[in-house]
Amino acid sequence: MKVIEVENLSKTFRVKQKEKGMKGSIQAIFRPQTTQVRAVDKVSFKVDEGEVLAFIGPNGAGKSTTIKMLTGILYPDGGSVKVLGIDPVKKRRQLAYQIGTVFGQKEQLWTHLTPYDNFKFFGAIYDLSDLETERRIRELTDTFALSEFINTPVRNLSLGQRIRCEIAASLIHRPKVLFLDEPTIGLDPVVKENIRSLIKRMNQEFNTTIFLTSHDIGDIEKLCRRVIIVNSGRIVLDDSMAHLQFADASLEDVIMKIYSNGSA
Amino acid sequence: MRIMRKYAVVYRSVLMENLQYIGNIALGFVGYFILIFVFMNLWGYMYGEPGTRIAGYTKEQMIWYVMVTEMIWFGARTGAIVNQVTTDIRGGNIAYLMNKPYHYTLYILARHTGEWCIRLPMYALLAVAMGLTMVGRIPGFGIPALLSSATSVVLGVTINGVFKICISLMSFWIEDARPFQWLYDKLILIVGTLFPIEIFPAVVRPFFKLTPIYTVCYGPAKLVVDFHMEQYSEILLRQFLYLAVGIGLMFFIYGKGVKRLYVNGG
Numbered sequence: 422m423k424v425i426e427v428e429n430l431s432k433t434f435r436v437k438q439k440e441k442g443m444k445g446s447i448q449a450i451f452r453p454q455t456t457q458v459r460a461v462d463k464v465s466f467k468v469d470e471g472e473v474l475a476f477i478g479p480n481g482a483g484k485s486t487t488i489k490m491l492t493g494i495l496y497p498d499g500g501s502v503k504v505l506g507i508d509p510v511k512k513r514r515q516l517a518y519q520i521g522t523v524f525g526q527k528e529q530l531w532t533h534l535t536p537y538d539n540f541k542f543f544g545a546i547y548d549l550s551d552l553e554t555e556r557r558i559r560e561l562t563d564t565f566a567l568s569e570f571i572n573t574p575v576r577n578l579s580l581g582q583r584i585r586c587e588i589a590a591s592l593i594h595r596p597k598v599l600f601l602d603e604p605t606i607g608l609d610p611v612v613k614e615n616i617r618s619l620i621k622r623m624n625q626e627f628n629t630t631i632f633l634t635s636h637d638i639g640d641i642e643k644l645c646r647r648v649i650i651v652n653s654g655r656i657v658l659d660d661s662m663a664h665l666q667f668a669d670a671s672l673e674d675v676i677m678k679i680y681s682n683g684s685a
Numbered sequence: 686m687r688i689m690r691k692y693a694v695v696y697r698s699v700l701m702e703n704l705q706y707i708g709n710i711a712l713g714f715v716g717y718f719i720l721i722f723v724f725m726n727l728w729g730y731m732y733g734e735p736g737t738r739i740a741g742y743t744k745e746q747m748i749w750y751v752m753v754t755e756m757i758w759f760g761a762r763t764g765a766i767v768n769q770v771t772t773d774i775r776g777g778n779i780a781y782l783m784n785k786p787y788h789y790t791l792y793i794l795a796r797h798t799g800e801w802c803i804r805l806p807m808y809a810l811l812a813v814a815m816g817l818t819m820v821g822r823i824p825g826f827g828i829p830a831l832l833s834s835a836t837s838v839v840l841g842v843t844i845n846g847v848f849k850i851c852i853s854l855m856s857f858w859i860e861d862a863r864p865f866q867w868l869y870d871k872l873i874l875i876v877g878t879l880f881p882i883e884i885f886p887a888v889v890r891p892f893f894k895l896t897p898i899y900t901v902c903y904g905p906a907k908l909v910v911d912f913h914m915e916q917y918s919e920i921l922l923r924q925f926l927y928l929a930v931g932i933g934l935m936f937f938i939y940g941k942g943v944k945r946l947y948v949n950g951g
Contacts, residue, residue: 494780517786527781533702545694
């Protein structure tokens with residue numbers, strides 16, 4: 422079963438331009454200038470249920486824009502998106518009940534509250550009963566080994582502990598698809614490994630579809646069965662990890678070559 | 686009911702968070718105390734002889750009026766409506782808040798309520814303490830006036846929140862909505878807060894009655910200093926109308942604006 426279906430998805434941004442110096446600032450008031458940036462350009466792909474997919478590319482390639490369109494945050498200019506059969510543009514809130522998101526560079530937890538209070542909060546947001554929320558908190562506490570700091574305010578946690586809590590919070594409502602945008606950014610190698618094994622376990626135990634973006638080759642190698650590489654808003658490679666690993670060069674070399682050439 | 690539960694949880698979480706900052710809120714008492722002290726002396730000088738009335742208000746009523754409106758002003762000045770929406774839109778953080786199964790604007794309104802539910806009672810206690818020790822009781826103020834004005838204050842603070850959110854949502858189109866916030870704040874402060882509407886010329890009063898000034902500050906404070914059942918009904922009706930229109934406007938602006946969202950870094 423396909424859980425994500427993307428067809429000719431496109432998004433263009435208008436970016437303000439300004440000449441340098443004071444003269445440019447004044448000119449920009451009376452004659453504002455903008456340029457169009459094609460962030461995502463006719464991207465098409467499908468993702469199977471339970472698949473772990475790496476969606477990677479250099480900075481500015483259009484990865485985050487694509488994720489934001491898949492989750493209904495941004496409106497596409499063209500093409501179509503279906504996630505779990507739902508159009509994110511038309512039914513963003515309905516889709517939100519079935520997906521989870523973790524953005525490594527953004528906090529979704531309330532920093533002054535404890536992870537326990539945060540989980541209770543997210544349980545209520547996703548319309549879980551108190552009983553169900555408590556059951557989920559116990560499960561996630563075991564799975565993610567959170568018991569030591571479940572009652573410590575989030576602001577006092579280490580980055581690794583916080584990311585574990587972020588992922589746990591995004592799973593409170595048992596999402597069918599989890600979007601992870603650079604979940605291991607800024608983490609030390611030991612914590613990274615820990616997070617990877619948790620993601621793997623989650624995929625195996627709950628058959629959660631994982632849509633991952635990361636600049637970390639380790640994340641991709643250890644987690645994903647398929648890789649999509651985007652550059653300048655276009656898909657330049659869509660292949661299985663097994664096939665890529667049979668190539669003569671290492672995965673890192675293959676990716677570097679594609680990043681610098683712009684195509685496979 | 687289930688829909689409201691999630692906003693009640695947002696409210697409760699903000700309440701829990703803000704209980705840690707009671708000391709910080711209390712620091713704002715200094716500003717309130719100085720302002721009221723200045724106005725007490727100013728009105729004391731203006732009134733001169735005992736028994737004088739200005740615009741229909743006795744000196745005690747006038748000072749209590751300023752104390753109540755300032756209480757609303759200080760108590761309803763929450764981070765959720767002052768900065769958060771503009772900062773969320775400009776900084777792109779809104780992207781991470783709107784992909785949850787709640788309506789962003791109601792989420793902000795619940796946050797606002799969670800914040801003022803701590804701030805406002807604290808300022809109310811200070812206002813009552815200052816009023817009773819420095820001005821004296823308000824003649825004719827009893828339980829009906831207390832209950833009616835409390836309802837009206839709650840509605841006023843909510844209307845203020847809704848309109849401030851509407852202004853902040855303009856950040857979807859313009860670089861910074863804060864100058865408009867500033868204009869709105871100053872209008873409320875000068876026209877509705879420091880002086881009652883009756884002070885102004887008769888020709889502009891009907892206009893003021895159509896603005897949020899009447900429903901946010903003037904109405905609730907008027908009920909405290911000079912309670913009449915007929916006036917209560919009129920103020921309440923206007924407040925409900927204002928709230929309905931304000932919420933409709935808030936949803937409309939958000940619905941239009943969110944389609945224009947551009948998030949940095951993607």
